Amino acid sequence: MLLNQFLLLGAFLFATGIYGVLSRKNSVLVLMSIELMLAAVNLNLVAFSAYLSNVAGQTFALFVLTIAAAEVGVGLAIVLLIYRNLRSADLDEVDVLKG
Amino acid sequence: MIAQNVAFGILAAAMVLAALGVVRTDNVVHAALYLVVVLAGGAGQFILLGAEFVAWVQVLVYIGAVIVLFLFGVMLTRAPMRATEDLGNDLRWPAAVSGLFLAGVLGALFVEEFEDVEIVLDEPTANSLISDSVFRNYIIPFEVVGVLLLAALIGAIVLARKD
Numbered sequence: 001m002l003l004n005q006f007l008l009l010g011a012f013l014f015a016t017g018i019y020g021v022l023s024r025k026n027s028v029l030v031l032m033s034i035e036l037m038l039a040a041v042n043l044n045l046v047a048f049s050a051y052l053s054n055v056a057g058q059t060f061a062l063f064v065l066t067i068a069a070a071e072v073g074v075g076l077a078i079v080l081l082i083y084r085n086l087r088s089a090d091l092d093e094v095d096v097l098k099g
Numbered sequence: 100m101i102a103q104n105v106a107f108g109i110l111a112a113a114m115v116l117a118a119l120g121v122v123r124t125d126n127v128v129h130a131a132l133y134l135v136v137v138l139a140g141g142a143g144q145f146i147l148l149g150a151e152f153v154a155w156v157q158v159l160v161y162i163g164a165v166i167v168l169f170l171f172g173v174m175l176t177r178a179p180m181r182a183t184e185d186l187g188n189d190l191r192w193p194a195a196v197s198g199l200f201l202a203g204v205l206g207a208l209f210v211e212e213f214e215d216v217e218i219v220l221d222e223p224t225a226n227s228l229i230s231d232s233v234f235r236n237y238i239i240p241f242e243v244v245g246v247l248l249l250a251a252l253i254g255a256i257v258l259a260r261k262d
Contacts, residue, residue: 001103003216006144007209009111013118013137015202020122022194026186028172032121032134035165039141042157050148051218058224059232061145061153065160066244070251072165076172077258089176092188 006047013040027079027089031072038068103147110147114140125186127178131169138162149223 013036020033042061049057083089117136124130138161145154179185233241 001100001107001147001218001220003218004209004213005107005111006148006218007213008206009114009144011202011205011209012115014205015198016118016122018201019194019198022197023122023187023191025188026127026178028127028169028176028178029121029130029186031172032130032169035134035161036118036121036137039138039161042153043141043144046145046148046150046153047218049150049224050220051216055224055228055232056236058150058153058229059237061150062156062229062233063237063240063244065153065156066248069160069165070248072168073255074251074258076168077255079172080175080259083176089178090185 003047003051006043010040010043010047013037013043025090025092027082027091028076030091031075031079034075035068035072038064107144107147110140110143114144125184126180126182127173127186128170128180131166131173134169135162135166138166148218149220151223152226152229 017033017035017037017040020036021030024030024033042064045057045061045064047057049055049061079089082094086093114137117133117140120133121130121137124133138157142154142157142162145151145157173180
């Protein structure tokens, strides 16, 4: 197996996540796109861990997984709060601070 | 080696199509289910790379818990369960340009730097090596992440509580 095939797949997933974050209005879908980007990062970490025969990459992948779980928990709580205050989960509605 | 490359190809094709599904579908529930395919494919890639422990943690934490949280989020915010046009904003083309630009830059960099670099796997990573790494070299980050999870748990409860 080439190292590049995993890196290119990860790059594609990351770019797709960027597209999703920028082009989606629904906040739950934006969070899902962020998960896509974190999955791409994990793929890179594990690929380099296998290439360098160093287990530190897999350890960091585990840490990224943990952070992602915490992020989704807090993120969905914030989304719920936005929905409760604005009766909508669309991020375009959150413009109170706009000049 | 050939079997591994074929498995990689199948998983990668499924992941690419499902990732495009996550960002392009007009149904929120379908997006969550496409995300399951991407993450399961990622777990398959981890197994190909010999990282079995990370693969199963990905299945348990991501597919088992995070996706369920997303579906709760979809239901609690009364997102439309049917297909709807109202999920995207008017930044579709700028977003596509940024995504393509990023993919191009990263792809060119990887092809330039890591062309023909082979991954040579002797055997899957033993779980004991990972536990050694976590509890010997990275014990302080491990504890910090534990405290962070507790803080996130309390923060989420405080934020989402009604009153």
